[in-house]
Amino acid sequence: MSRHDVIVVGLGAMGSAALYQLAKRGVGVLGIDRFAPPHEQGSSHGDTRVTRLAIGEGAHYTPLVKRSHEIWHDIERETGADLLTQCGELIISSKNRKSSIHVEGFFQNTVDAAHAHGVAHELLDASQIRTRYPQFNIRDDEIGYFEAEAGFVRPEACIDAELTLARKHGAEIRTGETVLGLDAGRNGVTVKTDHRTYQADRLIVAAGAWLPKLLGHDFDRLFKIYRQVLCWFAVEGDVAAYEPERFPVFIWELPVSPQGIYGFPAIDGALKVATEQYAATTSPEHVDRSVSTEEVENMHRNYIAPYLKGVTSNCVKAKACLYTVTPDAGFILDTLPSSERVIVASCCSGHGFKHSAAVGEVLADKAENRAGSLDSALFRLGRFSV
Ligand SMILES: Cc1cc2nc3c(=O)[nH]c(=O)nc-3n(C[C@H](O)[C@H](O)[C@H](O)COP(=O)(O)OP(=O)(O)OC[C@H]3O[C@@H](n4cnc5c(N)ncnc54)[C@H](O)[C@@H]3O)c2cc1C
Structure with missing residues (x-):
């Protein structure tokens, strides 16, 4: 032994x-x-994870993510690996939202966490979001939180x-x-x-x-285990408009759906988007790791077509992944x-x-x-x- x-x-x-x-x-x-x-x-x-410094799930998480960014930068320098892309993050919300991300008050918590930890950010109204990111279909009552140091990690x-x-x-x-x-x-x-x-x-x-x-x-x-679905859809036309140089990671507390969506800039011509579901629990032994055509069609119809311009229904990849959630x-x-x-x-x-x-x-x-x-x-x- x-x-x-x-x-x-x-x-x-x-x-x-x-x-x-x-x-x-x-x-x-x-x-x-x-x-x-x-x-x-x-x-x-699933290629990418959102990273952000002002944490809507609780301001006490910010020191953890700040330290993580330092460690990943050190590893990038040591190994030459590409781990962290700081392309900015836009959180979209409104008073009329039907969904919230992870915790109630996610948007305001994020703003409060940014103030508490001195995280540089901008608050945008609907017309400012439209001017900066015409890729989104923004409603007049929606507002944005933009954080330049956020982005995605691989x-x-x-x-x-x-x-x-x-x-x-x-x-x-x-x-x-x-x-x-x-x-x-x-x-x-x-x-x-x-x-x-x-x-x-x-x-x-x-x-x-x-x-x-x-x-x-x-x-x-x-613990409760929930199956989540990730889909990558091909972008048509001006793909560069969705690449990290011109498009941020985004989290959207939707006005008409109890589920929010989040997504990433296009990598290799396809944009990854996901919702979050908490309706049905599963286990790693029994979960269905394949994604059905119906799930992909539902994702595009309800969560892509109404919100993102020029993202086709051509799903190039789809994966299922597990959340392990505490009370x-x-x-x-x-x-x-x-x-x-x-x-x-x-x-x-x-x-x-x-x-x-x-x-x-x-x-x-x-x-x-x-x-x-x-x-x-x-x-x-x-x-x-x-
Ligand atoms: C769809 C999805 C989207 C997400 N998006 C984000 C995001 O945008 N930003 C973010 O910060 N976080 C995000 N998360 C959360 C984040 O990915 C998880 O918090 C993180 O990956 C959990 O890591 P882990 O080490 O706990 O689990 P895992 O990475 O799953 O590792 C557990 C490991 O334990 C091993 N193992 C299990 N049982 C045994 C055993 N008996 N013996 C030996 N080995 C065992 C498994 O093989 C596995 O390798 C997301 C998660 C999912 C599923």
Whole structure:
């Protein structure tokens, strides 16, 4: 049985970031994943993720995303990888909106977070949005929040770069190996996989949508897993008008739909757009990972054609992806009540990727029992009854 300082279970967004940080510090760390990340079975695929500094889900997240941007810039310099594109972000909302993104008051929370953290931004009325971005069909009562430093991050490239660097710094990585159970005792943690058994002083569990099942009954009740659909539609005519130099990432609290939409500038001639659904729960074992023609047609008819000019119904790619959502749509970054040796990271609720590089640092600090610079009290498990 091999013994490690720390074992990281799950090498997606959060686990790969933690593995990299620990290996860079010289900690003896083993990472285990049931697949070979980056992969398309969990929550971290689909080419792009929105990143923004003023966080409508809570101003306390801003230090995490700011630190993540620094880390990704450092990795870009070290590896030459293309991870972060700061093309700006436009949030569109109105008093008459029917949808909200992740939390009530998302638009105003974003403005408040920008003020609290000194994030440069502009507030635009409908005519200013139309002048700057004629690609959108804007109603007269709609307003915009524009943040120039926001943009998108490439999830697969981030995971790949962090795992490559972790390996370079001495991390051991086992892929295609599934953790079946864990047992924390006085002298360490035992991790049993479908291949063998390992021991460690500390364990980080970053298993995404599989986390509830791995941790057992109470966690099964705490998290809800939702299937989300992403579609890439071809742009006709002036494709350059939708490219990152002239088009931002956008989040739109729609006036006529209970679902909002968000989207990205065109990459390779196609624009990625998604809605968010919270009507039906699923599980990683049972979810349908294919996307039907009907879903694609519905997306274009209801969420593209009325809002974006010149985006065709030619869907070049579609993917399903999983949200793991807590009751307050916030993160969990904490040790288990039953053992200080086991650290749980559930940082999804549909908005985790932009924070993942810094979450890796927080997890490494916890695993090393170091007092980190971030006040992680707001991410405690104890706010729920587990
Ligand atoms: C459609 C969609 C859109 C999103 N958009 C945004 C966005 O625009 N901006 C943003 O910031 N965030 C966004 N998010 C959220 C963000 O992508 C997630 O917060 C993040 O990817 C979660 O990472 P994770 O490490 O928790 O999970 P994952 O990346 O899924 O990693 C979990 C890993 O654990 C492994 N694993 C599970 N069980 C075991 C086991 N028993 N043994 C071994 N390995 C195991 C899995 O194989 C997997 O690799 C979005 C999410 C989705 C699904």
